[in-house]
Amino acid sequence: MDEDRSGDDPSRTADALQTAVERYLRSKSTGVDDEGDPSGSYVDAAGSELRRFVGWMRARGRGLDDLAGDDGPLVVRRYVERLDDRVTAGGIAGSTANAYFSYLSGFLTYCVRDGRLPTNPALTNTAREALPADESSRTDQQFWTTEQRRRLVGFVDRRAAEAVDERGFGATTEARDRALVRVLAYSAVRGAEVLRHPKDDREGRQGVRWSDVDLERSTLRVLGKDQHLGPIALPAKAAVGVERWQAVQRPPSEDWPVFSTDHAPSKYAAVREELGDDVDVAALVDEAGGIDALLRERDVAPPALTTEGARSVLKRLTDEAGIDVDDEAGYLQLHGARRGIIGEVYRRDRGDAQDLARHKDLSTTHAAYQHIGVEEQTERFDEHLEEID
Template identity: 35%
Template sequence: MESSNSGPSPGGKPLETAAEEFVAERDGNYASNLEYCLDKWIDWTPDHVQALEDVSTRTMRNYASHLKRRVRADAISASTARTYYNYVSALLNRAVEVGDLVENPAEKREAKKLLPSETTNSGDQQFWQPEQRRAIVSYVDEQARAAIDDPEANPFEPVRNRALITTLAYTGVRGAEVLADYRDERRNGLRWHSVDLEAGVMTVLGKSQDREETALPQQAVAPLERLRTLVDPPADGWPVFPSRHPPSLYSAIEDAGYDKPDGDPWGFCLEHGIEPPSMSTSGARTLLKRLSEEADVPGLEDDEYLTLHGARRGVGEKLYRERGAAAAQRTLRHADPQTTSEMYSHIEASELAEDNTAVFDNE
């Protein structure tokens, strides 16, 4: 985040007011997404940026850099980063139109220079390939089974990891839809009351900020059933994928009014019915790095690992090849079919090449 020694501007329209006026002129999902993104941007801005006229080219350059770092961390896609930036730019364009600003600093070349590129070929993005999916799923399954069969082992983490990996590998959910994202208080992890194992459905907070139902294939249902039986959560509001991060557990224990225990904080939470925090997207990325190495996942370069969003793309790619664009779109819950088509354009190009080859072979 940018820093400055200057204080806030004594005049000018406050950012919150400008955002409220702009959102009020829009409607539908666009208005909801706009409001969400502008609120997040205003929260991100440094303390000295209070009004429209405080927003400089440097402010927007730093915001572009912030978005690029989130893309590199696999928290958002490059296209999503540019969408967020464009929402802010639209706000500043509106400010120019109504006379609150002389020019839009977000449109300056120096401000946009650090935005991640959207020109990456769809085939160059990571997809969990079938052999990669099999490798990591087989590994976590073996680990879970071995821990369950070992009377001296605590099977919780291996069983939780298996449930998480199979959920990612077969449902096409976004990581932040089932894990905690501490940048957004609404995204506090999937809860058991949102999972219907019998019907094979779970309800997640989608990218649109609406609650959305998504399918749970049997490949994910059985590991989740085993996890629930093992944990036996005392309330349906417990997270499906709890964290065993000791500092987080101690914080939950203290928040519940207990003194810090001498023993295992996880066991203390279970014994006293204290709700643990959900595993975060950051924690899941760390886990995926470790599991990718331990499972000897094929097709990965040095320091490369299976990513959260790569799991989602892998589900879409399998469905796109086997069942067509409509099935992929429904599972990934893309509002616009064009999004699905662009994501898997490399498949269409490859199939078109095969068809064209067959045509000219007969010439």
């Protein structure tokens, strides 16, 4: 995606991008300088980075047309990866990289309103997931605490065990939720790595399949933030939930999603897509004894649970478990699970935390969890001060 396309004579579309940036900056200006150029605090802050973006695009033979096509999200992603490289090299902070991305996204939204682009490619998951951590906002981000994690895991364990005792193979929702919570709580996966994103049809973004699970080796294959599709560790506390869920779900094939949806219309749609629109799905469901029985009978894989669906699940489970969450969200969020368990490991071993987080550089882990280091320093300083005075 980052190849040089200078042979395509892209000067026209590159000039169009430059023109769009200058029009955008003028729309944001609060005045003009002595040379007649737009000025103002936002223009001063965003202008240099947006012009740098234009130069980066021009050097690669790209322009506005590339942002309007199917490759637009990947083009933006490559630029975001450049920002991430600058953070890793110590050139800019994660918060600065996120600010630069906000400038770019704001400009691209303007291009949509101005009729220059059909959509904003920066708003896609493809582009955004490459953003480096913004360490300046750590205190505003949710971390599952040890007590919250234990209470939620204990709740879904009891709930699933009772449901299995009562309904056996019918306890699908409870057994699935137990597996989901345990995987989120203990494996440090990102929600997008194991759940389905409706607007991202890439392999690895449609929910993990049973073919991605290796319980013997305790691994789970996911598409990581670095776009590498490969195995990650599946700790025993996570694997036990997955194994018990597999025994309840009894997937007919390895193509079935590990975390399948409970949304009935989506299941009906999957059957119609597989068998054709001319099939009387309702009649087949009646004959089979239910939509789930039909899916199993015809080996039609149900859609995977979406990230939004998982948020609804966590909202419901947080409430049913009686867990107080003192933040704006009011429930245990997907990414809070990842931050929480990595933070716990970080307190014990920095290197293991880096491995669990799958950060390329330890400095990224330090930046993301620097608040823990400061807490530990304070404790040590307090001990010294007690001895001194």
